[in-house]
Amino acid sequence: MGKLLKFLPMEPRQTDSLRVVFILTFLLxxxxxxxxxxxxxxxxxxxxxxxxxxxxxxxxxxxxxxxxxxxxxxxxxxxxxxxxxxxxxxxxxxxxxxxxxxxxxxxxxxxxxxxxxxxxxxxxxxxxxxxxxxxxxxxxxxxxxxxxxxxxxxxxxxxxxxxxxxxxxxxxxxxxxxxxxxxLCEEAKNNHAQVSMNAGRNAQDPCAQSFQVEMKEDFQGINFTSPVTKGASEEPSATVHLPPALKQAAKGTSKAICTFFKNNFPFQEDQKEVWILNDVVEITVENEVITDLPEPIRIDFHHEPIPMNHSRKCVSWDTRKDPLQINWLVDGCETQQKAETHTECLCNHLTYFSVLVQLEPRPVRHLLALTVITSLGCLVSVISCVMLIIILCKKRRFKEPSLPIHLGLATSLALLNLLFFFTGIIANLVKESVCIWVGAGLHYALLSSFSWMGIEIFHTFWLVYMVFSPLPKDIGKLWCLFGFGLPALPVLILVLVGDIYGVREIIPSDDIANPYLMCWMKMNNEAMLAHYVTNITVLVILVSSGLVMLFLVYRKIQSRDEWKQNRVVFLSIWGLSCLFGTTWALNFLDFGPLSDLVPFLFCILNSFQGFLLVLRFFMLERMRKQTDGSSSNSSGSTRQQMLPTQEKS
Structure with missing residues (x-):
């Protein structure tokens, strides 16, 4: 019976059914x-x-x-x-x-x-x-x-x-x-075009297009043009000019190969804050490694408009230096921004090239004005802090517990403003190895200033609320250990970790091709983590405790007679804000409609911080002389000069 069924003809419907079963069975x-x-x-x-x-x-x-x-x-x-x-x-x-x-x-x-x-x-x-x-x-x-x-x-x-x-x-x-x-490429093009048509977008060429030329003895240079055009203008998305110097750098008669990649997915880094343009160009010479060309290779990228808040740089990926991970570097390439849709790259070596678009951090608006204000404020603050240090040293004969605190704060602020004033000059003139130590010193001075402001907060709280429990007489050594010694520990650890400090680029919004250089923390992930752990964490603690202490002092002494004078109130709150570091809270308000005003206020108040403290010191000194009629009664207490209270223990 089975043999008979084997030779019986089948109906077409049965044949189709068996065909479907066969396909399903094959897939399974x-x-x-x-x-x-x-x-x-x-x-x-x-x-x-x-x-x-x-x-x-x-x-x-x-x-x-x-x-x-x-x-x-x-x-x-x-x-x-x-x-x-x-x-x-x-x-x-x-x-x-x-x-x-x-x-x-x-x-x-x-x-x-x-x-x-x-x-x-x-x-x-x-x-x-x-x-x-x-x-x-x-x-x-x-x-x-x-x-x-x-x-x-x-x-x-x-x-x-x-x-x-x-x-x-x-x-x-x-x-x-x-x-x-x-x-396979034609099939990929058809599939990609169908997908792009359904999505309502222009199709991009999914295949790499390669061109080659044999560089003979009379080689005078050559231009390669991408077969892919940009927009309705039909302008090539990328153009490469190979100079005659390339033949001179090659050892023998070699072939120069230029490959245009339109799909940038294989070249994207893991970082979310940067993005590679669609066009990637590979330039090689057969069986040779070419570096340090006397005449650079010129690559013109024509792309979609790049927003003003995104900077761009010409980059290259040397697969010999980074054989595993994609690592785009600016080494050996110069960026020239011809227009918002045109970037020209001048590079002195051969490898993969593209334009890296920096999404974060955003370029700084009014960077030139902010730099001038900060430099002027730092210079004035350094001079003011030196004057305050001299005055406080002369008053050390009074042996007040608060003297080492005010002296330490003035010293740390003087060092901070001095390093910040010279950091831009040093970053442009010296080697990066020097900039590493300058950046570490600037970080140390910042943490030391924060530490002394924290000591000011604690000491003020003790004076106002613990008047019946005087501090030990030799506590000045403990203050110095906390203010100068403790900040050195995290900085030393970060120096030993490495790749934290160095040259930092600040991108201006009006000229992103010419960034401002300074010695500070770098922009890599390790440095950003160190910044948040050390600077931001300490700043949050300092500002929050400073605001709380400012409120407590105000409640404690608001009923005094001298607070009936408006200028006393203003000078007291103003001076204590500088002492307690609350002006640094403006760093957390730089967003939305305040993004233009806050940077100016931040730079003015914090760069002129040393000057404002000295100004308040002399104004309060003058007011006390007018009130007491005698300079001897008013100049003997640094506690009275730096705080808005004249209470005695």
Whole structure:
């Protein structure tokens, strides 16, 4: 009976039904494998907490690629690339993987760019760098034979959103198919154009376009133009000019290759505050490394308008210096902003080039005016603090407990304003190694000033509320230890950590191509963390306690007769605000409609802080002389001169 059914003709409807069943059966038996052009394989690596490593062994061809894992290593190997060939062992101790027993990862393969990437614990590692379009591409990867289950390996393996296996497997093998890259590129263009048309946007060329020229003895330079145009003007999005000096720098008769990448996704950094333009250009000379060209390469990028609050810089990524992580640097490139839609880059070496758009921090408005005000205020404050130090030293014969406090505050403010006055000059004239120590000194002076302001707050509280419990006579040494010694500890730790202090760029909104340089904390993640932990945390504590102390002092002495005089009230609140550091609270109000006014108030009040204290000192001294009729009765108490109270213990 079975043999008879085998030869019986079938109805068309039955044939269609069986065909559908066959297709469904095929999809189920292949484990929901992906047959897209590129590959995105993700999973969780279950490992031990010992020394871990990444083993990479990639070679040219199109057979298969395997992702394997055991208790101590994650391995990626196979024949899949067109240009790239890599064999390396990378230690993963710096990734912090030994703190847990599981680590999430994703593997990305882009055949058109011949690029292999690994994302491990949120860190992007480039195993094969983007390259120009080759002759053949390895694509349409499908899941190969199933590996047995193991205690260590890869769990929850997925291709895009499809789960291949929830079990712990030692390896996943993907088998590739070799196709012509031009055919694959045309298919990618059609698919991309369809997606862009449905989204209502212009299609971008997903394939890298490469041009080459043989530099002969009579080479006089050449221009390469991107085949992709910008907007309705049909202007090339990027143009490259190779100078005659490139032939002189090359050792032999070599080919210069220029590749235009329109898709910037493979070149994006992990940082959210920066963004690379769509256009990326790679310039190479066959089998040679070219650096320090006497005549720079000129690259013109034509792009969409960049907002004024976003700065831009020409950058390059040297894959020899950073073989794993994408790291765009400004070294060797000069930025010329021709217009808001045109940026020209002049670079003296060959590698990948693009324009880096800085989203944060925002450029500073009125930077020139603020710099002039701050410099003038710092200079006046230094002179004023020196005068106050001399006056307070002459009064040390009165042996008041408050004298070391006022003297320490004046000294720290003098050092802070002096370093801040010269920091811009030093950053432009000396080497960065000197700027590191100047930045550390400026940070120390700032923390020391905050410490002495905190001591002023505590001492004022003690005078007003603890009048029956006098402070020890030798407490001045303790004040000096707290005001001068304690701030040195975090600064010393940050110096030992390294890469915290150095040249800091302040971007002006009216001329973002010419930033103001100063010696301070850098803009990397480590320096920003140190800034928030040390400066912002201390400032929040200082300002909040200063405001509370200002309110308590006001409640305590508001009923006194001398407070009936308006100028006494004004000078008292004004002076105590400077002593207690409450003027630094303006730092937290720089937003919204106050963003233009607050920086000016902040610079005026804090840069002139030393001058304001000396001014208040002399004005109160004069008022007391007029009231008492005798200078001897009013000049003997620094406590009376620096505080708005004349109460005795």
């Amino acid at each position: 038996t292949t484990g929901l494998s992906e047959n897209d052009q590129d590959l995105k394989f993700c999973g969780t690596w279950r490992h031990s907490m010992n020394h871990l490593s990444l083993n990479v062994n990639l070679s040219q061809g199109c057979q298969n690629v395997s992702v394997m894992a055991n208790e101590s290593s994650l391995s990626i190997e196979g024949q899949i690339t067109s240009h790239c060939q890599r064999s390396d062992v990378i230690h993963l101790n710096e990734f912090g993987l030994n703190s847990e027993e599981e680590s999430n990862f994703c593997v990305y393969w882009e055949p058109l760019l011949d690029q292999f990437k690994l994302q491990l614990r949120g860190r992007n590692l480039t195993l094969c760098w983007p390259a120009s379009l080759g002759a053949s591409c390895c694509t349409y990867l499908s899941d190969g034979p199933t590996e047995p289950e193991a205690p260590y390996g890869i769990i929850n393996g997925t291709v895009r959103t499809d789960v291949i296996s929830a079990k712990t497997r030692r390896a996943y093998k993907f088998i590739g198919m070799r196709v012509t890259c031009k055919e």
